[in-house]
Amino acid sequence: MLKNILSASACEQCRICCEYDDSDIWDAPGFSEDEWQEAGLEGRFPYEKRGSLYYLVMEKDEKGLYHCPCLSDTGCILGEHKPFRCALWPLYVVRTGDGLALAVSDVCPAVFPKTDAEILEGLRDNLPRIRKAVEKDSALIEELHENYRLLAGSDRIV
Structure with a gap:
């Protein structure tokens, strides 16, 4: 959605949008019902539903950071099926x-x-x-x- 203002290479080098600490874990994106179904995540990752949105459960690592489980070494595994908030961030x-x-x-x-x-x-x-x-x-x-x-x-x- 942001390809006209944000290059893929800038995202690949940074990845800050897919890592959280205790002060910003609240900003982890939720998936709407349609997005959740489109992404096909049911049964692949633990999640919790809050209100109308689905949130992936993220475990804290040894550095105190939470990482989105959809982030791989080559980028987001969701490709075009990212939730709205990820696509817009x-x-x-x-x-x-x-x-x-x-x-x-x-x-x-x-x-x-x-x-x-x-x-x-x-x-x-x-x-x-x-x-x-x-x-x-x-x-x-x-x-x-x-x-x-x-x-x-x-x-x-x-």
Whole structure:
């Protein structure tokens, strides 16, 4: 979904979006019912269901990090079947006082430095898909966190 603003090679080198510590494990993505079925994960990994979303259980390693079990040495095993939140990361659809908007996390070293205009232009073709996903399942909408930057003008898009 982000190929116009985030290169595959940047992701391969970083992988920060697939590792969590105790302070950000809350940000591990959940799968909607449709995404869970599409990904074919039932019986492959332990999971828990919270509300309408499925979450993969991640064990803490010796360094205190949790790793997504879908991350392999060659990248994500889900390919095109990543859940919405993985496909959109480091962007989020967030609630604001004015409705819904797009925000970018400061954790991604490749996307956060880009201008709002660059990000929004790179997303243009995917905006209908983003709108459709959050209309179908409001659990995909996040709360605005202090390390997110609201993208200027995105409130007219989402």
